[in-house]
Amino acid sequence: MADDSPSSLRAPQPTELSPRTRRILEGPVAPTLLRLALPNLGEAAARIAFVSFDAVFVGWLGTDALAGVSLAFPIFLLMQMTSASGVGAGVNGSIARAMGAGHPDEAAAIAFHAILLALLFGGGFGLLMLACGPWLYAAMGASGGGLAAAVTYSAIVFGGVVAVWLMNLMANVVRGTGNMLVPASAIIAGEAVHLALSPLLILGLGPVPSLGVAGAGIAVVASYATGALVLAGHLLAGRGEIRLQPCRPRARHFAAILGVGVPAGLNVVQAQATMILATGFAAAFGTTALAGYGAAARLDLLQIPLTFAMGSAVIAMVATAIGAGRHDRARRIAWTGAGIGFAIGLVFAAVALGAPGTWMGFFSTDTATVAEGAAYLQRAGLAYPVLGIGFGLFFSLLGLGRATASFFAGTARLAVIAAGGWTVVHWLAGGLPMLATVAVAAALAFTAAMLVVAATTRELRG
Template sequence: MLTGPITPRLLRMAWPILVVLAVQTLVGVAETYFVGFLGTDAITGVALVFPLLMLMTMMSNGGLGGGVSSAIARAMGAGRRNDADALVWHAVVVAIAFGALFTAAAALGGPALYRALGGKGPALAAALEYSNLVFGAAIPIWIANLLASALRGAGNVKVPATLTAVGAALTLALSPPLILGWGPIPRLGIAGAGYAMIVYYLVATIAFVIFMLTPRSPVRLRIVRIEWRLMKAILGVGLLSAVGTLLTNATVVVCTGLVGKFGVSAIAGYGMASRLDYLLIPLLFAVGTATVTMVGVNVGAGKIERARHIAWTAATLSAAVTGLIGIAAALVPELWMGLFSNDAQVIEAGASYLRRAGPMYVFFGLGMSLYFASQGAGKVLWPVVASLTRLLVATLGGWYLLAEANGAVTELYWVMAGTLGIFGAINAIAFAKGDPFGQKKSELARHLTRRADANSNPVSPLSVR
């Protein structure tokens, strides 16, 4: 990772994750398809829970998970193998704490949140049933995702990819009979989708623990004394990244709530359409995971210029792929929406969003890729600023349209599309003009040190011959 061509190495690390996460995402689409047989209330219930569920998934994979990957990659790059191993147990402790936090938050605040998003009657009941199940299993979800992040940070992408593929197949096999009933298996409805997810993450957690106890693992799981310097290595990047993830998902929650003012069909349509936004995540996460590891290892080894080149190579690749997907979605949005519903109002509500947001996906891809590069470098302030700005524009712009301008839902979709462009632009400008690797600060520190040494050890004129 410290030498050789960048793009081939980036793609070699990214493609196993990309293929497997694409399969996992398609399984999620298939699960939504099966839930669709239960009716609009069930679809709406899933749509109401989806932002909070994605918040947890993104925080455990890309937020605090990114902190784990970054800390381990930098430790490996600097040759601190014992620290890299110790960071695995610290990651488990973090996972247990945040898993318990999400379980409590969903149980206590879920009903109020789903009502605020427009849920009521049977749709709210479906949302609560699904939410109580999936967030009840938050701890194994967090442990599995942070252990996967630890392996990826150490450069092993194959084991997490393989376990994800097996889990996707398991979920696909379990979802239809559990949701719809099959032979002796009773029809569990929306709860069946929750049970399928729980089984997958329990199996994944056990498999990760077993593998990371063996010598084949690049980093070993063993119980060690908790050290603040190691916890800080994870949380210093992970907490700020988690804030960025929280802001991103808060934007989705705000947008869902704003769309909810236009009725159940609008919520369902937007919920299904915005799943394409999240379909981009596996693509970006695949390249981003490779970017975190490669940038982190090179920063740890002091190879800053190579780390910068890796970051821009990954950003260009991500922007190109997401841009093509966005254009296709904008041109033929009905193809995507037709996968979930045959209700004309639901389809049109979602298609209207995709026509406006699709062309801006290129900026979303650019911004997310530079976010991952910043994680690898351990500097994530500007990506958080970009996420905060996006949230503020969506909130204030949406509020103005509804409260002051009496705007239509299509105008709200224009605001949402604009926030994607803002997110990408801020990240790109900050990365290009700023100091994402702390290089300028290091050079300034070295300069000040040289001046201090010169002042404390002046050369005497008498010593000059």
């Protein structure tokens, strides 16, 4: 019988490590991190295309459709991010630690358990949203055509959300081995399907009827199913460091994933709850403000895929270093990642502050909608570099297996949005610019708390 005790995971000799793992442990930190993250830029571009063009295509249908999808979309992103950088981070980190310790068989077993969790969580959350979605969107302030659009879009994307969980957890399995190219390729292939199907199904062409927001939802599900099939083929064929195959379920493998995945998932829930709350506050200002906020907030959301492109590499490198007992290297990787996150935020701040009207023009030709969104961006853009630092440290903590401490940073951000947004709507009777000021204050609170966490985390102190 195999020894399941932690002491059985002995520290391997360097000869036991794969060439890919050796490069992660021995290469210069910044060049190695950037090289690993490079394929993820293609993935980030695909996710940016998804976030941007989905709104563009839906915007062709009018303000009601854009407003309705703007309500459902943040909740769908909750599933996307919970699976990708929540539970998925637990998968990535646990597999990377096993590979760093020289145990590819352990990593393969964890991979199979990740598939089981994808089926469980995807099915459970899908059923929950199918039952509660209509009530939730009405509670958030939707009515009439906007509510009908939200319910239609939501029923389709959450009906197929298992595909989202399968694709994201399998992508993190492969990332945990240090291979970023295959997951990026799978996600790019899925986005190609999305871009091809969206205009066809939304607007109709030839024998294909116009399905409106329903067509947008079908295209989303098809894109994730495509990525899941590509990744399943790679893992089942054993083309990488590990081969996916059934094994006896073990509590310790679930614990390896969920010990990080659950608190990381709660952090993601906090982040998306922040977005959902802000969307609800924007809805209080009317349909035009909601449509403007929904389009403007797409720029907020685009920072996440680019930061994740760097962050998934940070998780893999930090966890591999920890598995090999290289705490000094893990610390250098963590602070390098925070610096890169800051640089990414500067790019988005330049767009928000320098060309807000141009950005809004991609999504709407309605003058009032463009003006509302531009006014929001001119203040909210100040938060992007600050958030970049906080996000960079967040991914490092996931690699360390210490996601719980960062929960308090997310709590601070959520509290500022909740209290500040309520004050703007119910006391000050403000508009989107005031809501943007609250968003900046929330970002400052989040990153300040993350810096405190980093300063009190042994592996990150110099």
